[in-house]
Amino acid sequence: MADELDIADLRVYFMADYLIKSLRLRSDKWTKMIQIEDQNRTIIDFCDKAQPTLIVFHVNPAGNLVVSTSFPTSLKSKACFFAKKLPEPLQRDSKEKVASALNFGDLSNAALEQLQIYVNDVIRPLLTTPQNHEEWPDVVSTDLQKHVSDLQSQLQVVTSLVKGKILLPYPKYNPTTTTTTTTTNGTTTNPTGYIRTNDTTQTNTKNGDVIDLKLVHAVESVVIEWSHQIRQVLKKDSAQPLLDGLDPLPSTEIEFWKSKRSHLESISEQLNDPRVTKMGELLNKSNSSYYPSFLQIQNDVHHALEEAQDIDTHLRPLSGHFESLETTDFLEAKHLFKPMFHVIELVYNNCQHYATASRIVVLLQEICNLVMKQASENLEPMELFKGEVDEALRKIDETFESLKKFHDEYELTRNKMD
Structure with a gap:
């Protein structure tokens, strides 16, 4: 625990306490780090000066805790970051004020997977929820949702390639409402499990089925993407x-x-x-x-x-x-x-x-x-x-x-x- 370190500066104590709990470090790791002049100076400058606005703590391959003012290019284990909301010195009045002045959190050593989770759980719901863009034109909303879906698909593909696998993305289409597929009562046929009601972009087939043309376009786009992916595998010699x-x-x-x-x-x-x-x-x-x-x-x-x-x-x-x-x-x-x-x-x-x-x-x-x-x-x-x-x-x-x-x-x- 950070209490064992006897740190007088509340700003430094706040960061040390978070690090030891999050990274599950022994207190001697922190002590060993701040005994190095450059490492200690980086922490002091972060607290007392407007710059730097970011510091990142991680354990290097030698097992030592280190701090830097930029994100590391590669990580063997989890890291922690502290970023100032404003480029100004941190106030030392209380831990609450220190916490309110910082954005802080953990960095996974699997950066792509963390980015994929962030896009799926934060970015997509934020940008595709209708209440968040009620005043936007329909064209803008539709285009935004398409780009978010494309980003999700690309992340899935890249993540799978890094793992040595081939992942075929499925069409992302109006995931805010769901229903079952039916074709005789005017409901839109939608094989991915999503449905749009009161949709004007529909057409009737010869047997009376109602087809959602937007969904057809989404499926066609995915088929094109699949074709490119699979050709890359097939043409390898x-x-x-x-x-x-x-x-x-x-x-x-x-x-x-x-x-x-x-x-x-x-x-x-x-x-x-x-x-x-x-x-x-x-x-x-x-x-x-x-x-x-x-x-x-x-x-x-x-x-x-x-x-x-x-x-x-x-x-x-x-x-x-x-x-x-x-x-x-x-x-x-x-x-x-x-x-x-x-x-x-x-x-x-x-x-x-x-x-x-x-x-x-x-x-x-x-x-x-x-x-x-x-x-x-x-x-x-x-x-x-x-x-x-x-x-x-x-x-x-x-x-x-x-x-x-x-x-x-x-x-x-x-x-x-x-």
């Missing part, structure tokens, strides 16, 4: 590192297909959600020009997932062979080549989606990169020149023998695959 002039190892190929399979399974699961099915039904009923695109997205994901699952399943047995080759001394790796190429032959003969020259060539190039890497490390120039000449020549000869063994097994497997 395991050969790209080679095309970029890099020297990837075969483990890169295995990780690529494992990751692509995971992303496509996640996307497929989202596309099979009942809400998405209702969105498709809405596009179909409204004769939307985006309905074929919606179907094409589902079809492309289905075929791409089949391919990724097939390739990932067949490539996984090779990971053990590559790991053994990478961790074994190259001069002792001759016996590893034959079983490795045998499994490659089995993959080529049994994996329908990998039995093409473009696929297998990428894998073979990456295997060659690994072999060259192992051979180069075995023939490190400084080590060769340090030793005896005869020993160096013997090592070179044995390395060439291992390379020849690799080449022979490669040619044997190639002939079988032809």
Whole structure:
């Protein structure tokens, strides 16, 4: 507790007390920090001068409490900030006056998630509640709600990408009222669970259904966004590192297909959600020009997932062979080549989606990169020149023998695959 610190200045006491409680610090952490002249001076200047107007406390990787006048670029744990409401010295009369002069709170180490919660729980309700903009023109209100929804969707997508996942945002449309879907009594069809009554932007279909055109537009906009997201996943090619002039190892190929399979399974699961099915039904009923695109997205994901699952399943047995080759001394790796190429032959003969020259060539190039890497490390120039000449020549000869063994097994497997 801050009482243990014997702090006379109420302003400093207020901040120390909040920090110790919020960050669950031992009092000696504070004592150690203020013993550093620069840290102590920052706190005093914040209290006694108009500038700085912000200080941030956090625990650094070494486990020490530190203070700065700006937000840190990265955090390993929670931080606390104190910001002046006005650029003036803090009054020291009472803790209540200190608290009223400051905006203070906690900063999560997961900044994107905190921002997403802030937008969802604070910004959106504030800006989309009708009572807050009764005097605004309808065009302004509608445009504002659209931009808030776009911001929510973008935050969801970015947050999921940071976590290594693909999230397809759903249309955000008039979330202030809800009802069930019905079509025969003049109620607006709305598959997301939201409804607008007395809406002038409605149309009747041939079977008497009433379709909300604004909702159709919202769904169409989301389909366009989905298309861009999914295309980014589908167009990724395991050969790209080679095309970029890099020297990837075969483990890169295995990780690529494992990751692509995971992303496509996640996307497929989202596309099979009942809400998405209702969105498709809405596009179909409204004769939307985006309905074929919606179907094409589902079809492309289905075929791409089949391919990724097939390739990932067949490539996984090779990971053990590559790991053994990478961790074994190259001069002792001759016996590893034959079983490795045998499994490659089995993959080529049994994996329908990998039995093409473009696929297998990428894998073979990456295997060659690994072999060259192992051979180069075995023939490190400084080590060769340090030793005896005869020993160096013997090592070179044995390395060439291992390379020849690799080449022979490669040619044997190639002939079988032809």
